[in-house]
Amino acid sequence: MTDIERLVHEEWTAVEADRRITISDPADGCELFAVPVARPASVDAAVGAARSAAAAWARTPAGERAAAVHRAADAVAARADDLARLTTLEMGKPLGDARGGVDAGVGTLRQYAELGPVHRGRSLNGEVGATDLMVYESRGVVAAITPWNDPVAVSCGLIGAALVTGNTVVYKPSERTPATGWLLARILSEHLPEGVLTLLLGDGEVGARLVDAGVDVVAHVGSTATGRAIARACAGTGTKVLLENGGNDPLIIDADVDPEWAAEQAALGAFANAGQICVAVERIYVHEAVAEPFLAALVARARSLRTGPGTEPATQLGPLVDRRMRDHVHGHVAQAVAAGAKLLTGGEVPEGPGSFYPATVLTHCTDDMAVLREETFGPVAPVAVVATFDEALERACQGEYGLAASVLTRDLAHATRAWRELPVGTVKVNNVFGGAPGGAAHPRRASGQGYGYGPELLDEMTQTKVVHLATPPS
Known part of the structure; x- marks a missing residue:
């Protein structure tokens, strides 16, 4: 076991802490x-x-801030293998x-470095003889609390997004991936003025203290709780809040699609x-037709996945965190x-070290089961067979979450109904993943709540000010 202070460079000084959290390899428990907390x-x-x-x-010209983020992105790219391994x-x-x-992440840094200098306000139509403007200003200090x-x-x-809009950042990575957060912060901070990016390591107590410490924005990606x-x-x-939290994303499979292709999408x-x-x-x-x-192909795909440590090149399914x-x-x-679902494959905790769990397929699932109602966040595919597309859409619209949804169909009318009616921020038709890099949705x-991605995130990280410039009387 190694102190995190010496993980990247022996000259790093130790962090003063009253307690420490031990991080174990999920593949073998070591x-x-x-x-340090x-x-x-x-x-x-x-x-x-x-x-x-x-x-x-905030007073630094936008072009200079963008150049610093570009340099930071290049540095992250140069250490990509180290960050991935951690x-x-x-x-x-x-x-x-x-x-x-x-x-x-490198692509996103570069995207915001390009967008930052062109994130500008607009002129307004006011009275003759005066100038009216709406300008964007930084909010101040952003607490970035990120997931594992x-x-x-x-x-x-x-x-x-916070940096290019002139904010400083206090960064708290998840206590489950602190070494990755530590290395990322060290790489980024080398290309920024002192104090512009600071790092805090610790658990939920540290995060709660940070939220209450007088920051101007809290941007959190993680659990709903x-x-x-x-x-x-x-x-x-009155602190500004940006949240992207849990999801319970449905997949609708229509009667007219290739079931084997649908199974590949569902497995992915x-x-x-x-x-x-x-x-x-x-x-x-999935439609009964x-x-x-579909279930036969999904079970076959689940059983074919190679399980093992993430460090092994052949691994397709690594351990849970x-x-x-x-x-x-x-x-x-x-x-x-126990409530009547039928287990088609998986569903048993394996013996041995680590936190592995098999790819699992369930059928005969009902909407009152936690596996359909709540966020499971594991390699589990719970399936409910439906008689009509209408039934599938109605059931997919239920629940307390509203992050994303997917629909597989050859029927344009069904696709259009689905993206219009599903109460989620992102709808994907005939693809469970994918989309343009600039997409920004409201969960x-x-x-x-709030935009988490795309150019609109720059709006969230700034505040507008209206300026009315009139000339004094002669």
């Missing part, structure tokens, strides 16, 4: 790092440093997927990153089976 005074000091640097960074060690995803997340399931990509998005706690805290202070959506994706397929409604061959997550996932599956209901 202890990896001892992570920030003291309350350290949280206040980080926010104070960010506050002290905020005015100067991600895999800490949370288990296959190394290729982890590298893809780093590459996405895609730690580099999400962090780069929030940090990049944590997001709701943040929203309650910020409601009392349910099993990628061991189901630990905010927009993973969490519940499947294609249900039998830890055994606490595995207990949660297996609890949903066991409850469903709905328990899934959050």
Whole structure:
């Protein structure tokens, strides 16, 4: 086990801490790092440093801020293999997927570096003889609280958008992937003035202290429970809140699609990153006309996945992030089976070290089961067979979440009805993943609030001011 301070460079000084969190490899249970948990005074000091640097960074020309973020993106790209390996060690995803997340983060940093200087206000039509403007200004200090399931990509998005719009950032990565967050922050901060990006490591107590420490924006990607706690805290202070939280994303499979192709899409959506994706397929409604061959193909695909440590090149299904997550996932599956669901494959906790869980397919699922009603966040594909497209759409529209949904159909009318009626921020037709890089959606209901991506995130990170310039009388 290695102290995280010496993980990247032996000259790093130790962080003062009263306690530490131990991070274990989810593939074999071996202890990896001892992570120092920030003291309350350290949280206040980080926010104070960010506050002290905020005015100067906001006055820095937008082109200079963008150039700094471009340099930071190049530095992240140069350390992509190191960041990917840390991600895999800490949370288990296959190394290729982890590298893809780093590459996405680099692309996002570059996107915001390009968009920052052209994020401008507009002139307004006022009275003759006067000039009226609407201008964007930075908000101040942004607390970026990020998740473990895609730690580099999400962090780069929030940090990049905040920096190019003139905000300083206090960055708290998930306590499940602190080494990845630590290395990312060190890489980025080398290309920024002192205090513009500060790092805090720790658990939920540190995050709660940060939310209450007088920041101007809290941008959180993570669980709905944590997001709701943040929203309650910020409601009392007036702090701006951006939340992308849990999802319970449905997949509708129409009667006119190729069932084997549909099974490939369902498997990708349910099993990628061991189901630990905010927009993973969490519940499947398949038309009875294609249900039998679809289920056969889905089961075959689930059984064909190669399970193993994420560091092994052949691995297609890595472990869950830890055994606490595995207990949660297996609890949903066991409850469903006890309530009448039929287990077609998987569903058993394997013996041996680590936190592995098999790709699991359930059928005869009903909407009162937790596996269809709540976010499972594991490699589980719960299936409900429906008699009509109307039934599938009605059931897909139910629930408290509103993050994303997918529809597989050859019927344009069905596709149009689905994207219009589904109460979610993102609808994908004939693809469970994908989309243009600039897409920005509002998550709905328990899934959050505010734009989390795209050019619109720059609007969230700024505040507008209307200026009326009139000439004095002669």
